[in-house]
Amino acid sequence: MISDKPSFDPTYGYSLESLLRVGWPEEPGDFVDFWESRYRRTLTIHPDPEMTRCKGDHPDFDVYDIGYRSTDGFIIGGWLLKPKREPIRRGLVVGHGYGGREAPDFDLPVGEAVILFPCFRGLARSRRPPVPDNPAGHVLYEIDRRDRYILGGCVEDLWLAVSTLISAFPHIEGHIGYLGISFGGGIGALALPWEPRIRIAHLNVPTFGHHPLRLTLRTLGSGEAVRRYERRHGSVLETLRYYDAACAARHIHIPVHVAAALFDPVVAPPGQFAIYNALAGPKSLFVLQAGHSDYPEQREQERELLAELRTFFEPL
Template sequence: MISAKPPFDPTYGYTLESLLRVDCPEEPGDFAEFWETRYRRALSVYPNPELSRGKDVHPDFDVYDVRYRSTDDYMIGGWLLSPKHGPIRRGLVVGHGYGGREGPDFDLPVGEAAVLFPCFRGLSLSRDPRLPDNPARHVLHSIDRRDRYILGGCVEDLWLAVSALLSVFPQVEGHIGYSGISFGGGIGALALPWEPRVRLAHLNVPTFGHHPLRLALPTLGSGEAVRRYERRHGSVLETLRYYDAACAARHIRIPVHVAAALSDPFVAPPGQFAIYNALAGPKRLFVLKAGHSDYPERLEEERALLAELGAFFEPL
């Protein structure tokens, strides 16, 4: 959260009406083939999850530290919550923002659920000497190589998080949801079209939507590092066309709930709404006054959003 005023208008001159008209850029002709091939390859990896008792103690959950194997021999760390009381009848994978994650959340409005909080490769509990952990450098890792760009590996980490969750709790098969914020929202949008094991999803102020627009708009987030790279090197869209979360959203058929902000200095709102607008399946929109910011109505909006998400995930 930030409270200082950024050196630009975080609404970028858009109103809700104009945000709802933001379209999706044209995708490469082999966009779906690119991702479907990656999905098949990723699912050939057995995650072999390892659990150990975590240091957190909670009255309602058993808390485990978890590690599982992902593609390219990366080890992914995170946390797994298992409810102490009642059955486990569904599962939830939760993606984090580019600031990483320091621990699990205990206030998610999804009951009777095993909840996995993976840290995407290179970040937080998944730090690796092969990768930078600074967001401004992480987002540029191998950006000049379409098939090796870091975002693709993070999508694979999400797919293998689903595999790891099913390995530990096979009874949640057919009842798995995803929730991701900011970076995790964009990674979720890229992952979901090709992942039939996830049935419902929530994306909160998701990033990586409409890269041509992202390159045109200043931010305080990871997009600014990409803008600087483009000014120095050019041709970044040759890779980013395959990693556009709005293009991916056109292939998502499951119900998706999106919380998108009218003002956001870190993830420009037009990119967020491009993802929502492009969604091909059933969708619901929760409009936030602001994202990545503190403001008087924030806590009230967060409570209302949690209540809405409880109803949204109930059928899972």
């Protein structure tokens, strides 16, 4: 959360009505081929997950440290939760924000689920030099190489998280959902169109939507590092047009629930709404008063959002 007051307007002059009219950029002609071929290559890898029971006790879950293989020789670390007293009839993959993750969440609104919390490559439990582990460095890593850009590898980490769940719990295939916040929301939007094994998803203040617009909007988040890079080099869109979460959303046909903010100094609201607006399948919107910020209505909105998500994920 951001406590300091930014020196710019985090609404960027948009009302809810104007946010709901934000469009999305034109995608490259080979956008679909780029991602579909990448998905096929990724699924040739077996993740070979390894799990170790964590010390300590939790009343509702058995907690495991987990690692699995991803592309480019990365070992993705994270946590896995197994319910103690409920049957396992579905699975969840949960993506984190750009701050990484220090522990799993125990209060997700989905029961009877085994839950995998991967740390995307270069971050938290998946740190590996020379990939920077700070957002401003991570978001620029190999940005000048379309096929090697770090965000594509993070999408592959998500696909192989699904493979990991299915290899460990084969009976949940067909009953897997995704939840991602901020960075994890943007990675989820990029991953979902090509991943038929995920049947339902929630994206919370998702990033990487409408890069041409994002490059015009100052933020306190990773997008500012990209803006500065563009001012120096002027060629960033040659890569980013393949990593636009709003373009990807046009190809998502599963039910998606989006929590998007009216005020957000870290992920500019127009980019969040570009993703929601572009979604091609059944979609639900929860309007947050603010994202990446503390605000008076925050706890009440969090309770309302969790209640909506319990209902939304029930069909999984």
